[in-house]
Amino acid sequence: MKIETQLAHAGFCTDLVTGAISTPIYQTATFRHQAVGVSTGYDYSRTVNPTRQVLETLIAELERGDRGFAFSSGMAAITAVLMMFASGDHLIVSNDLYGGTYRVLEKNFKQFGLTTTFINTSDPEAVKQAIIPGKTKALFIETPTNPLMQITDLRKIASLAGENYLLTVVDNTFMTPYLQCPLEYGADIVIHSGTKYLGGHNDVLSGMVVTREPELSEKIGFVQNSTGAVLGPQDSWLMLRGMKTLGLRMERQQENAGKIAFWLAKNPKVKKVYYPGLPDHPGFEIHQGQSGGFGAMLSFRVQNADFVTQMINHVKLITYAESLGGVETLITYPVKQTHGDIPPEIREAIGVTDDLVRLSVGIENVDDLIADLDQAMAEGEKSL
Ligand SMILES: Cc1ncc(COP(=O)(O)O)c(C=O)c1O
Structure with missing residues (x-):
């Protein structure tokens, strides 16, 4: 199925009881259990909410990943990804990038011992030189960058990352999966500020993460549930509605x-x-x-x-x-x-x-x- 069709049918007819064409907004924090040990698969909305789940499945399909995760903002999505790293780890990050990403790395994560080298990631040689063996754990890239539109060769950078056992994380906000699917070129994680093109109407804040491998899905899923910056059902619905177009x-x-x-x-x-x-x-x-x-x-x-x-x-x-x-x-x-x-x-x-x-x-x-x-x-x- 082509992407335009996938988008137009986003969340179409998920309610098998009524056949509602628009995904219902499950405005509930919790779910009733019929008996001890029995669950519908929905226990508590921080963990899984049916409206958010439709959105998360959609973004995973569009980005051709294993699983999708919806957060309350792009920064919450970025923060969740950064939470996978530990004190002492080192990241290599595009030096021309959204200021909030710079800020969270330098003001929040640095104090927990996560260090960053900001360089021009469009230069693979510079990236190679910046790798600290044993410490560098990931490359974090925007392409095109915000605001100077620098281009990084995703295939080259992901293969360099692979050779050095690093994860490749791409902020795909500017392109969206309609124009660019970094996972196809070897990236491991894609991030979005869904507030931007995905939502598309300047009326909702949201963030997305898509993972390529189940192992990473496990990790992000754990962070999402344990730290809890999830997207609410109303906003998930607004995202589904925006993404159709x-x-x-x-x-x-x-x-x-x-x-x-x-x-x-x-x-x-x-x-x-x-x-x-x-x-x-x-x-x-x-x-x-x-x-x-x-x-x-x-x-x-x-x-x-x-x-x-x-x-x-x-x-x-x-x-x-x-x-x-x-x-x-x-x-x-x-x-x-x-x-x-x-x-x-x-x-x-x-x-x-x-x-x-x-x-x-x-x-x-x-x-x-x-x-x-x-x-x-x-x-x-x-x-x-
Ligand atoms: C490329 C990029 N990534 C992430 C973000 C952060 O997203 P949010 O504002 O939804 O937290 C922004 C915000 O402008 C952005 O431009």
Whole structure:
């Protein structure tokens, strides 16, 4: 079955009693047992909830994994994966990545003795050099990265990880399984902020983990149940509802993003555009070899921070907000928002500077979006 069909039928007719087409929301914390030692398979909703279970099965199927797990946010999903490691373990992590991932590693997990080397994971040689024999346990990768869209060769990196007995963990939030399935290239764990494209409507926070092997499923399942940051039944239903249209949204969003990226690339007010679909983007061919599209996230650099501020202050249709992946186009200022918790010297070193803007392109008419950017830049320039 093709992915569009899987998505459209997400959670379809799971209630065999009534035949309800939409998955019922099992708003219950606990389940009655008929007798001691007898269970329906549902005991307590932190462990298993039928609505969440439908969502977890769906994401596992889409990512072609063994099992899926739904959490209360993307950060809760990332935290659950990090909980598998122990004090003294070491991770190698993409240096250009969502600021919250940096923060949880540096502010929360470091104090428990989990250490991290942040490097450019698009350079396999650098990854190889960063491995500390006996200590390094996993590679944690975003591809494309947030916000500079660096591309890591998933096949190469997963095989390097395999040779060194490391796990490969991929945050697939930007691509979704509609465009990229890292487990197929040898990754062991896929993570999502489901808040973004999977949910798609900026109305629900959620996180997902998908595991490739039963052994890892056991471990994540244990962490999910013991630490308890599960997704509630209402939010699980919202996710199922949003995911039905993932394919349609992604197609439209990336078509719009491609047009905007080419328009920005020709714009004299723009110094540089970061979009994996631009043929001169580093890793363009690698990305094409592992993904079914270029996605709808892009970043661009303008002359300076004042221009960024004025441009953002003048957008009318596009919304200045954190987050990404929803149907509405959002403009984000990474140094002040999503990447604000990364120390300035580290941001500078990787190029996340105050002249950089990120766009999450939505499903609007692209001409309206370009007209809004055009007028915001013109008005912004006048206000300098
Ligand atoms: C790539 C990526 N991963 C993880 C997260 C964290 O997800 P959440 O905000 O749902 O906790 C984000 C949030 O922006 C993100 O962009």
